[in-house]
Amino acid sequence: MAIQLSHCSSSSTTFSSLHHETSYFSKWVTEIHFRRQLRNHFELKSANGYPLNAVPMQDGSVAKPLEEEVPFPEFGETNSMLSITVVGASGDLAKKKIFPALFALYYEDWLPENFVVYGYARTKMTDEELRNMISKTLTCRIDSRENCQAKMEEFLKRCFYHSGQYNSPEDFLELNCKLKEREGGKLSNRLFYLSIPPNIFVDVVRCASTKASSATGWTRVIVEKPFGRDSDSSRELTKCLMQYLTEDQIFRIDHYLGKELVENLSVLRFSNLVFEPLWSRNYIRNVQFIFSEDFGTEGRGGYFDNYGIIRDIMQNHLLQILALFAMETPVSLDAEDIRNEKVKVLKSMKPLQLEDVIVGQYKGHSKGGKSYPGYIDDPTVPKDSVTPTFAAAALFINNARWDGVPFLMKAGKALHTKRAEIRVQFRHVPGNLYKRNFGTDLDKATNELVLRLQPDEAIYLKINNKVPGLGMRLDRSDLNLLYRTRYTREIPDAYERLLLDAIEGERRLFIRSDELHAAWTLFTPVLKEMEEKKIMPELYPYGSRGPVGAHYLAAKHDVRWGDLTGED
């Protein structure tokens, strides 16, 4: 049934089949029929916000028409119950992201009618204490909305706490009993969110799987990075997880894949005629994936020091975006089709050479009388740490579409800005009639497409344009789409999307084992070599634009970083 459900997240409404049975959504009643039809038929909205066409089309997908008749054993009816257990409920991620995301989903009516949220951790806590803890962080996103307080009360009533050890089957058995009680004989679906350190992943999975799996519905487990720290450890972890779970029960989250503009990347490519013809080595000169943070580890470098920026950002977030960017057109938008294409990209990648990677580490810096600590000034970091807090790499995809096109990645902490973006630099215009208007540096006259993932989501295309006036001066202007001005609606947090997808069994945005494996295969040799050779990172001041080495790396491949031109 997961197949049918896999489309729910993609429509403007889901679970509409639930609604007709309840008075809970009474104000929606008139819309139910309409919404049900739309569930699998995405709407195209016009720029003024009115649906251009609300008529469901007779699409070719065979499974869809059946869907209205087939009951949903999982949670299509009121006699099913979803329980979400946040393992590691007292942790930071749980408090800051998971509970708020669950509340936002609840507030927006995305959760099924019957659900409970369980916090599980070693700390002793009552239900009341958990609710109190949660309520403090819920305010962060949607507290100024209508009825927020009432909704929050209702949500908190469905939150419970269970204290236990992560490696104790008995404690999980107790959890199982409590869950059963809540489920009250309904068909049960269980989602475990593992918000815990990696060394206890397997213990928890073992306990949860053997003692607290759902007897009647599905059981799914969301795991967060790190998924190992190299090919071997990752494979080991996967092997262990697979002892207790099947592939389709494992939801490896990469929250960058839940970001709005990453989701939009495929839409841009595949639903616009103007982009796809350009999407190859014929027109694209290079692609840049840029991640920067404007703060350091700030006293919490313990975990980071064991991983470093390449494992923390590049091997997962940036590489995932690269794969989405570069993949061939999938057969369909189904999770397996998309992930098949992504794996193909990863497997086509040229092995990464040490000389195509540069690493850096931030050092202390004083500015305006304020001094910013260096990485090794962090008390949780060893004084002699050579862990990179910055890295840049040049990658290549050895396939027909991308041969010879450098894919540059750059990720760093304690830099001058906070942003994540994809920059696509196009080639020169062959035989450009306006060449002489550009001076000597033709690089500045090429087109560039920028997708800014955060902050302040935007898409813009730099084009050459005549400066109005009597002369013939050209400059680069932007064809612009700033989300803030175009879409007044709040953009949901990546965790909301991913949690909802996991609940719905939509696996598109989760990492499959073979993808993970391919990603590690690419980075492991370089990581090993760097660690064996104890490569010294280039030091850069806190708040700077990062080490100069990144420019040399780019220059070696005939690339200029698009984010450091002074234009943006």
Added chain:
Amino acid sequence: MATISSSTRCCSSSLAYSNSSYIGFHHHQKNVPFSLVSPNRIGSKRVSLQSKSNPYSNVIIMQDGAVGTTAATVEKKAPLKKLKDGLSSDTSPEEHKEPIEVGVNSDKSTVSITVVGASGDLAKKKIFPALFALYYEDCLPEHFTIFGYSRSKMTDAELRNMVSRTLTCRIDKRENCGEKMEQFLKRCFYQSGQYDSQENFMELDKTLKEHEAGRVSNRLFYLSIPPNIFVDAVRCASLSASASNGWTRVIVEKPFGRDSESSAALTRALKQYLEEDQIFRIDHYLGKELVENLSVLRFSNLIFEPLWSRQYIRNVQLIFSEDFGTEGRGGYFDHYGIIRDIMQNHLLQILALFAMETPVSLDAEDIRNEKVKVLRSMKPLRIDDVVVGQYKSHTKGGVIYPGYTDDKTVLKDSLTPTFAAAALFIHNARWDGVPFLMKAGKALHNRRTEIRVQFRHVPGNLYNRNFGTDLDQATNELVIRVQPDEAIYLKINNKVPGLGMRLDRSNLNLLYKARYSKEIPDAYERLLLDAIEGERRLFIRSDELDAAWSLFTPVLKELEEKRTIPEYYPYGSRGPVGSHYLAARNNVKWGDLGVDE
């Protein structure tokens, strides 16, 4: 180096001043006493060259929109290339001189601009203000005089008074405007005379000579007069008032005939007295900023050219609409109709620029060669591919808007179209089968001119089911809005932010108003300046004109012979329904009447 002087565009501000001395200054210092050279002159003349040949160094820092004004640093490394070297081929001897001499000669040469028909409407509203704007921006040569010529008796002072009243319209809020205006008016003179009198033009010649005071004389005649006296005025001006040692050029405005024969006759008559390169047929739409930018967009951006063909473009729409009627001045219009007034010239010119192959260079002749090729490749226009309309009166909110035939200057039984739509096709490898739709009308619901490029469907679109049944709504569209409120935007499909997967069309936008703080010059300024500089790119060559008439004449004849009744549409409406049927027959939807506009 002739091209340097001819390609100079003073108007792009003072940003390149330092560099401007770099070209000409050494020479001056070597060859002439410094005092002879007005720094301002050098600045004004050369500046633009700099900014043209070396725009990029400025460009990078201009993302904020403060175009040109803040950019004081010009990198010298940029080569001082001429912009349009082709100019050299047809510029006058004076312009061919080496830069040394150009500087010196500019002291010795003068341009006289004679506006023939000075008391007319166009002269008052457009020509004099444009000349003043050019003067204000230091675009005119140091020595110039402006002569008004018409039949009315008037003194110089009266002309100045008349001119000063309309000058205010564009740049009156600027610095020193009053002072500049005084200076400008001092250079304006008036000469009264008949349009067909050689003696009167001889007198003009005498007065011009006085003002030229022995300098090399270049003369520009702007014929702002009814077409029936074009030839007389040209004859007299050419025979009796041509420059003896510089160039003589004549700017003529539409109508250039009313069909192939009359146009050919007019051209023949003009050619009795003028060479092809002396005739500057103005089409002021070609002087519009975004029409100028069309070639820049196409040829300097990698992302557009690959898409510019039948393979990706489904149709192209050229749309002109005015929100007012003839308003008591329909006499001239009634004789021509909207097809001749707008389509055969303005829209067709834009079409040719849009559809032409890449020219060998940006030289006037290269571009016009390509445009002629497009026009000659066009499939003959059939009457089934044309829809005509005429506005009728309409009452709205208590206000009565008159119909076309209510205009007192229009015949009561006039069938002259005030609206027309046409589907044209270009029979070449690039455009075969792509409909080029034109639409032009008066008394419609809005005022605008735009080019809309609708792209094809995405083949095998993965997101097809997100678009409902009407896949047309999901195609990309590039819109170039020529007026008002210049803009370029590209409609793309985008995911609506949120947890679902809803798509909508958003715009990738470039609104000129928001991006460029600078005022956009009027089309007439550009065209006058081009004529002074001998830049012919934006003027219509005789063979272009012939080709344009060959396309429209048969249909126009047929419409008139059959006395085709136009479809009536209410004043202020969206025009006759017939245009939708015409579009539908060609599998097109007008982009300007869609829901998201």
